[in-house]
Amino acid sequence: MRYQDLVKIALKDLSQRRLRTGLTILSVAIGVASIIALVAQTMGIQQSVIDTLYKLGPSTIVITPRGSTLTQVDVIRISELQNVERVIPIIQTPATIYRSGQQVQVTLVGIRSSDLEALLGDVKIVDGSIYPDAPVPVALVGYTIAFPPDQGGSQSIYVGQPLTIEIGFGRFTQRIQLQVVGIMAQYGSTVFVSPDSSLFLPLDQLMKILNRRSYNMLIVKAVSVDAVNDLSSNLNTIYGNNVQILTVQQLSQTVSTIIGQFGLLLASIAGISLSVAGLGTMNIMMITVLERTREIGVMKAVGFRNRDVLILYLLEASLIGIIGGIIGIAAGAMGAQILPQILSSFLRPPQPRGPGGPGFQQQGQQFSLSYSPVIPIDITLAAFALAVAVSIAAGLYPAWRASRMEPVRALRYE
Structure with missing residues (x-):
C-alpha cells in the first residue's frame, strides 16, 4: 500500500469522527x-528586567549600606581607587505631593544634576530645564507625575508651579515647598530609581531638608566592563559586610537564573497538560480500534499487511499531533500577546476611595508590569515536535494492537 493512499484513508477516517477528533486535537493544541504562551511571558519579563538593569550600564556597581552609613568621606575614598571613573551619591525618600486635589505618593531623589546623565543616560526634558547644582528649593518632575495616566495623560503640573510636599509621618511630618524647574520626558524604569514617578532635587538641598549627612546608595562607574570584577573585589576587601556591593552583571545573572527556573516550572506544568492530552489521544485511539475491528478484518482480508495497518493508525495519531501543534502555535502566539494586558490589570493596585471619591494614590511606589512577550523559535519548534511525538507515542499501542489482529477473528467481532 502506498503511503499517500494511507494518508488519504487516515484523513478520511478522522473526518468521519469530527467531534471526537476535534476534541482530541483541541486537547493537544x-x-x-x-x-x-507561558514561556513567552517569562522570556519577555527576563528581557525587560535585563534591559532595565543595563540602563545603568554594564560597568556599574551599586553600593548600599548594611551595617554602617555612607558619607562624603566614602565618596572621596572610593573616587581615589584604581579603575573608578565616577561615584554618584544618591538619597531617596518617600513623600506626598498634592495634585489636582489629590494626595499622590512619590519618591524624592537627591542627586547632583551633573550626575543625572551618568545615572540615566540621555535625559530628555519636555519643558523647562535641569536644576542647578546648588541648595535651592527646586525640582525636576517625572513624566507620570506631571502627566498622570489616571487623568487621561493631561498635564496637571507645569514649570514654575510651586509644589507642596510632605515628608515623614504623623507628628514628624514636615511640609516644604519646591518650585518646578523642569519636566522629564517619559523614561521607563531602572532597578533602583523610577524616574517617571520621582521628583529629582539637588543633592545638597534634599540633605538639608532631611537634615542628613549620609546617602542611601552610591553608584560607582568603573572605567571599563573588564575592570568591574577587580573593583568589586577591592570594595569588598575595604568594606567587608558593612555594605552590600552589587554589579549589574551579577544582578542580570541572578535575575536570569531565577526567571529561567520559574519559566522551566511553568513549561513543565504546561507539558503535563500535553501529557494528559497524550493519554486522551491514546484512549480515543483504543476506542477507535475496538469500534473498527470488523473494518480492520476486511482490510486485512483484501490485502492490507500488518505493517500497513500499523502505519495507518500511527498516521492518524501523528495527524492529530500535527494539526493540534499548528493550532496550538497560532493560539499560543495570540495568547502570548494578550497575557501581558491581563497580568497588568490583575497586578495593578486598586485605588482606595474615600467618602468623596478617589483618595490616596500610591503612585511613587506602584508596581507596574510592562514587557513585551518573546516567542523563541526553538521553543516553538520544540513544542510542536513534542506534540507530534506525544501523539505518536500515544498511538503506538493501539496501532500495534490493530496490526496484530487476526482477520478471521476480527470479521466475527460483534
Whole structure:
C-alpha cells in the first residue's frame, strides 16, 4: 500500500469522527499553546528586567549600606581607587505631593544634576530645564507625575508651579515647598530609581531638608566592563559586610537564573497538560480500534499487511499531533500577546476611595508590569515536535494492537 493512499484513508477516517477528533486535537493544541504562551511571558519579563538593569550600564556597581552609613568621606575614598571613573551619591525618600486635589505618593531623589546623565543616560526634558547644582528649593518632575495616566495623560503640573510636599509621618511630618524647574520626558524604569514617578532635587538641598549627612546608595562607574570584577573585589576587601556591593552583571545573572527556573516550572506544568492530552489521544485511539475491528478484518482480508495497518493508525495519531501543534502555535502566539494586558490589570493596585471619591494614590511606589512577550523559535519548534511525538507515542499501542489482529477473528467481532 502506498503511503499517500494511507494518508488519504487516515484523513478520511478522522473526518468521519469530527467531534471526537476535534476534541482530541483541541486537547493537544491547549498543551502546545500553554507552553508557548507561558514561556513567552517569562522570556519577555527576563528581557525587560535585563534591559532595565543595563540602563545603568554594564560597568556599574551599586553600593548600599548594611551595617554602617555612607558619607562624603566614602565618596572621596572610593573616587581615589584604581579603575573608578565616577561615584554618584544618591538619597531617596518617600513623600506626598498634592495634585489636582489629590494626595499622590512619590519618591524624592537627591542627586547632583551633573550626575543625572551618568545615572540615566540621555535625559530628555519636555519643558523647562535641569536644576542647578546648588541648595535651592527646586525640582525636576517625572513624566507620570506631571502627566498622570489616571487623568487621561493631561498635564496637571507645569514649570514654575510651586509644589507642596510632605515628608515623614504623623507628628514628624514636615511640609516644604519646591518650585518646578523642569519636566522629564517619559523614561521607563531602572532597578533602583523610577524616574517617571520621582521628583529629582539637588543633592545638597534634599540633605538639608532631611537634615542628613549620609546617602542611601552610591553608584560607582568603573572605567571599563573588564575592570568591574577587580573593583568589586577591592570594595569588598575595604568594606567587608558593612555594605552590600552589587554589579549589574551579577544582578542580570541572578535575575536570569531565577526567571529561567520559574519559566522551566511553568513549561513543565504546561507539558503535563500535553501529557494528559497524550493519554486522551491514546484512549480515543483504543476506542477507535475496538469500534473498527470488523473494518480492520476486511482490510486485512483484501490485502492490507500488518505493517500497513500499523502505519495507518500511527498516521492518524501523528495527524492529530500535527494539526493540534499548528493550532496550538497560532493560539499560543495570540495568547502570548494578550497575557501581558491581563497580568497588568490583575497586578495593578486598586485605588482606595474615600467618602468623596478617589483618595490616596500610591503612585511613587506602584508596581507596574510592562514587557513585551518573546516567542523563541526553538521553543516553538520544540513544542510542536513534542506534540507530534506525544501523539505518536500515544498511538503506538493501539496501532500495534490493530496490526496484530487476526482477520478471521476480527470479521466475527460483534
